[in-house]
Amino acid sequence: MAILQLENGTTYTQLSNIVRELVPLNIQINRWPIVDDPKLKAILAQEVLSDAEKEYVLTALNIYFQQLLQTAGYQSCDLIVLHPGVPNLDALLSKFDRCHTHADPEVRYIIAGEGVFGFVRPDGSQVELTVEPEDYISVPSGTEHWFYLRASCQIKAVRYFTTTEGWVPEYTDTEIRLRPASVVSY
Template sequence: MAILQLENGTKYTEVDDITRELSQLNIQLKYWTVGDNPQIHQLLAKDSLTEPEKEQILQSLDNYFLELKQTAGYQSRDLIVLHPETPNLDNLLSKFNSCHYHTDDEVRYIIAGEGVFGFILPDTSQAELTVEAEEFINVPANTEHWFHLTPAKRVKVVRYFTGTDGWVPVYTGKDIKFDRILGCVT
């Protein structure tokens, strides 16, 4: 389950508290099950996946994609698989671990592992949200945020897109006040 840590050290683990805090930024966080197909669970437990394996997982979850297509005009989805042996992992992550926004919503569904989204709240304080497996997050367009992995450096995440241009990061140069190690919840 997700964990929200505020800059002042407050840590929330209850869904109601987290939802209330995130609502200040209109961020949605939902529980989405990956189902109980043992073959899919076996694939989710692997470090790396072939393209056909990724497609098999994506198709098993396409009920969610279909809903996003029908309700919000989403057009494509892909599956990102990261683990400690992923080539150029730090380089890949460096695109997203500083403060930025996109002109489209950032819509992500973590299906294995975990990742940390950081935000700047309306009072200019900062918060970091650890999103875990079977959690869906929608970060609205133009919301300043950042993303990094926990020390386990393992995540499988489905990304949903309405187009190809709007998710390019626009960097804002703000300092992130969270310590990269202490801010992580393993």
Template sequence: MSILKLENGQILSHLSDIQRELATLNIQIEHQDLGKSLRFPELLAQDILSQQEKQQILHLYENDFEVLKQKVDYHFYDLLVLHPGSPNLYTLAAAYSRYHTHKDAEALYILAGEAMFGFVQPEGNQVQLLVQAHDYIYIPAEVEHWFSPAASLHVKALRYFTSADGWIPEYTGTRFQDFLRNER
């Protein structure tokens, strides 16, 4: 389940409270246990997946993708697999852990592990959201945010795309407020 930390130190752990707080940005967050993870727990536990294993996971979610595709006009999806030994882990972390926007919406369904997002709210306050297995997040285009794997550096997620270049980050220059360690 998701956990949201506000800039004032308040922690929100009830999904309805998190949804209400992120509604000002039109971000959608849902917890959807689609039940498919029980069919491949050994794959979700592995750090490294072969192309065949990735395709097996993507195939299991094909019908769910078709439903989402009709709602949001997604054109394709892929599987993001990050772990401490990922060759591109630190490059991706450096690229996406700075505040940026995208010209397309960003949507992920977390299969295993966890990740962090930071958002700038309309009044300028920053919030940080931890998403975990079975969380689905939809971030509209042009919403200022950052993304990073959580401390474990393990995350497997389905990523949904409306165009091939829509996820290219456009950096905003907003300074990151590291208030997770600051208790007020």
């Protein structure tokens, strides 16, 4: 369940409040149930997944990709699995923990672990959204944002792409004011 934190210390956990706060950014956030499948749940509880297990996960959750394919023109998806044992994890995460934008939407369905998206709203205010399992989020192209993992460094998420090229960060140099000092970031 997503959690939104504002700069004034207000925290929202109700989806309707979070949706309202993110309206100025045209960010879509929704809750998609994880399919009730014991094998899927067992795989998601593992830290490391084989290629076959990743394929199983994507197949089990294919219903959501089919919806995006038909309604929003998404072309492909993959499964990203991050944990402390991933080679060059620090370097990977450091690409995204500064303010940046993408030419393509950033669309994620969190299925295990957690991560934090930060956003700069049109009025310059900053918010941080913790995303957790069953959270679906679509960040429009051009939205200033950042992303980091909490101390556990664990997340599994399906990524949906509108183009096969994927996306790259374009840095904006906006200073991040929000990140609590107690959070481990990379």
